[in-house]
Amino acid sequence: MPSDGQQFPPVTIPEGGCVTLVWTGFHGVVRLNEANCALLGNSNESEILVEPEESSSFTFRPTDSGEYYLACPVDGHCPQGQLLPVIVGTAGTGGTTRPAGGDDDDDDDGGY
């Protein structure tokens, strides 16, 4: 868990994967359109995924590849580093192949 003022390193997951955030203390999760804490509270540029609550967790399952930014909406937390870039990769070019019966959940833990 990074200390105050340190941003989380980006988490990379494959398409169809997910990332699970686990926290203690009072935090929430907001998706931002950019890695910019100033977008918190801007309903055009952000979407609340989890209202702040005590000691909880959230599994983020993006449906498309791309870059996502998850931040904590509690006052002052995002500028202190509670901003997690999630990069959803496209596995090379030309479509992904999944082994039959494969378990494609790739859980990465990002702790607040």
Ligand SMILES: [Cu+2]
């Ligand atoms: Cu927080």
